[in-house]
Amino acid sequence: MIPDYYEFQNSVKILSGKKALENIPFELYNLQASRPIVLTNEMLEKIGLVQTVIKSFAEQEISVGAIYTDIPADSSIEVVNDAARVFREQECDSIIAIGGGSVIDTAKGLSIVITQGSDDIMEYMGSEIITRKNPLPFIVVPTTAGTGSETTLVAVIANHKRKVKMEFLSYNLLPDVAVLDPRMTTTLPPRLTASTGIDALSHAVEGYTCLQKNPLSDAYAFAAINLIREYLDLAVEKGTDAKARLAMANASMLAGVAFSNSMVGLVHAIGHACGGVSQVPHGDAMGILLPWCMEYNMDKLGELYAQLLLPLAGADIYAATPAEKRGQKAADTIREMTSRFNKICGLPVSLQQAGVKKEDLGRIAKTALNDGAVIINPKESEYEDILAILNKAY
Amino acid sequence: MGGDIIATTKVVIGKKPVKMTVARIIFWFLGRGFQAAAKHDSRIRQEVAEWSPDCSIILKINPRGPVMTVRKVDGKLKYMGSSQPQDLELAIYFKNIEGAIPVLTGQKGLAQAYAEHRFTLRGDIGLGMSVVRCMYLLETYLFPGFITKKILKRVPKKQVSSFKIYLATLFG
Ligand SMILES: [Fe+2]
Numbered sequence: 001m002i003p004d005y006y007e008f009q010n011s012v013k014i015l016s017g018k019k020a021l022e023n024i025p026f027e028l029y030n031l032q033a034s035r036p037i038v039l040t041n042e043m044l045e046k047i048g049l050v051q052t053v054i055k056s057f058a059e060q061e062i063s064v065g066a067i068y069t070d071i072p073a074d075s076s077i078e079v080v081n082d083a084a085r086v087f088r089e090q091e092c093d094s095i096i097a098i099g100g101g102s103v104i105d106t107a108k109g110l111s112i113v114i115t116q117g118s119d120d121i122m123e124y125m126g127s128e129i130i131t132r133k134n135p136l137p138f139i140v141v142p143t144t145a146g147t148g149s150e151t152t153l154v155a156v157i158a159n160h161k162r163k164v165k166m167e168f169l170s171y172n173l174l175p176d177v178a179v180l181d182p183r184m185t186t187t188l189p190p191r192l193t194a195s196t197g198i199d200a201l202s203h204a205v206e207g208y209t210c211l212q213k214n215p216l217s218d219a220y221a222f223a224a225i226n227l228i229r230e231y232l233d234l235a236v237e238k239g240t241d242a243k244a245r246l247a248m249a250n251a252s253m254l255a256g257v258a259f260s261n262s263m264v265g266l267v268h269a270i271g272h273a274c275g276g277v278s279q280v281p282h283g284d285a286m287g288i289l290l291p292w293c294m295e296y297n298m299d300k301l302g303e304l305y306a307q308l309l310l311p312l313a314g315a316d317i318y319a320a321t322p323a324e325k326r327g328q329k330a331a332d333t334i335r336e337m338t339s340r341f342n343k344i345c346g347l348p349v350s351l352q353q354a355g356v357k358k359e360d361l362g363r364i365a366k367t368a369l370n371d372g373a374v375i376i377n378p379k380e381s382e383y384e385d386i387l388a389i390l391n392k393a394y
Numbered sequence: 395m396g397g398d399i400i401a402t403t404k405v406v407i408g409k410k411p412v413k414m415t416v417a418r419i420i421f422w423f424l425g426r427g428f429q430a431a432a433k434h435d436s437r438i439r440q441e442v443a444e445w446s447p448d449c450s451i452i453l454k455i456n457p458r459g460p461v462m463t464v465r466k467v468d469g470k471l472k473y474m475g476s477s478q479p480q481d482l483e484l485a486i487y488f489k490n491i492e493g494a495i496p497v498l499t500g501q502k503g504l505a506q507a508y509a510e511h512r513f514t515l516r517g518d519i520g521l522g523m524s525v526v527r528c529m530y531l532l533e534t535y536l537f538p539g540f541i542t543k544k545i546l547k548r549v550p551k552k553q554v555s556s557f558k559i560y561l562a563t564l565f566g
Contacts, residue, residue, distance in 0.1 A: 007510070125517060263509065370523050372523060
């Protein structure tokens with residue numbers, strides 16, 4: 001299928017593999033920078049991951065302007081502005097983000113403040129508002145394998161004063177380089193490995209099926225799911241397996257490219273709401289909701305889900321499943337996967353297990369309705385539809 | 395094929411007067427229609443009720459217009475013509491006239507146009523979603539059924555007749 005029209009951009013250079021970190025100074029040199037600010041969080045510093053990166057710079061010409069660790073689990077405008085103060089005080093000329101979604105989002109926010117020269121990033125809120133000004137070298141080292149933020153054009157940053165989550169979408173937020181080094185994810189505990197891995201899977205499935213899908217995003221989504229099928233179980237069960245870790249880091253990055261360009265839909269709209277209202281961790285929500293939302297979308301997207309059975313379950317199962325049953329089988333395959341992780345590491349498979357209160361379902365549905373991801377879902381969904389999905393997933 | 399020929403030729407950027415006029419007329423209809431539907435359809439009323447007071451929203455075709463502005467005044471939605479207020483809460487900018495025409499003439503849905511990056515959006519995307527839902531309802535009244543069936547993922551039920559909204563749009 002070829003869309004009448006589409007746009008696609010993935011300009012991120014990928015460094016993937018053993019000793020990838022050691023190439024960061026060269027990449028900085030290539031981008032004409034030499035004094036990065038390192039953004040990360042306290043936990044990652046405590047467990048030594050930041051040190052691993054800094055040590056990899058040994059014998060190379062680079063000076064780190066500052067290491068900023070004060071980043072909470074939810075990135076906010078206050079943190080972004082504070083990081084900008086440090087960036088300017090220490091006369092930094094580039095950003096290295098070491099972390100997961102919130103660190104990378106903070107880094108994107110910092111990049112907006114510095115490149116646009118404005119302390120009020122609220123005026124850049126929205127889609128494709130940020131233009132390319134004073135490019136700031138920006139390198140990302142992901143420490144989870146799920147968000148795919150290293151290859152996405154989006155940043156979500158909270159404004160606590162005005163009680164809003166500000167969304168920024170711009171191709172100019174894409175990092176210059178993403179560094180996937182297995183050393184960065186080997187310490188991720190099984191439960192988090194499973195949860196973030198399922199998040200990546202949800203990006204690939206939604207990326208393959210949403211309104212803006214195109215031949216390029218399709219290729220990325222397919223490749224991501226193939227890697228997830230082959231390596232997610234191994235990464236969960238044997239975290240020290242460097243090959244599995246590297247494969248999952250790649251899967252996450254590939255799925256990030258896919259959904260950055262075709263966007264996410266209903267699963268994410270409801271998942272964000274579960275996080276906002278009931279603090280369900282994002283990946284957990286994805287695992288719980290993905291099969292139910294697929295079933296909701298089945299009449300519209302069944303054929304596409306059927307195609308995904310091939311990377312999800314492998315060639316043998318795909319060939320053995322009659323064509324008209326492949327879509328449903330794809331949803332079932334994901335259910336089997338999450339219940340395996342439920343047994344191995346306690347990944348929740350229902351909203352109840354995830355600690356959601358039944359009386360909050362209405363509020364979750366209402367919040368989901370206002371999420372940007374709703375209009376990208378190919379099937380329309382209203383309040384009652386979402387509530388019905390939530391009740392099934394409970 | 396010398397480069398010097400290009401350097402000395404004055405390049406004239408053309409105009410598209412017919413399409414621009416069509417867009418201007420439809421913007422007027424949309425603005426007036428939005429105001430009318432906000433009065434008669436409880437779902438649009440509900441959406442507008444949740445916007446902040448004095449919230450103003452513009453729809454513009456870049457770079458030179460036309461422009462359609464609506465504003466919440468005393469809790470009600472009001473069409474403000476093509477004024478461009480300073481305190482905009484949401485701005486939807488079509489990148490060019492060619493991206494706007496299919497949407498304005500009912501050949502393409504808003505969601506599809508968003509997916510195709512036909513417009514940029516300045517402001518809160520949540521508010522943008524609210525406007526999109528209003529537009530879906532508005533389109534249900536203003537466009538004939540065979541069009542809405544094509545461009546909307548699901549056609550909402552009308553609360554009043556299209557005739558009533560048309561009357562209010564033209565004379566209300
Ligand atoms: Fe996600």
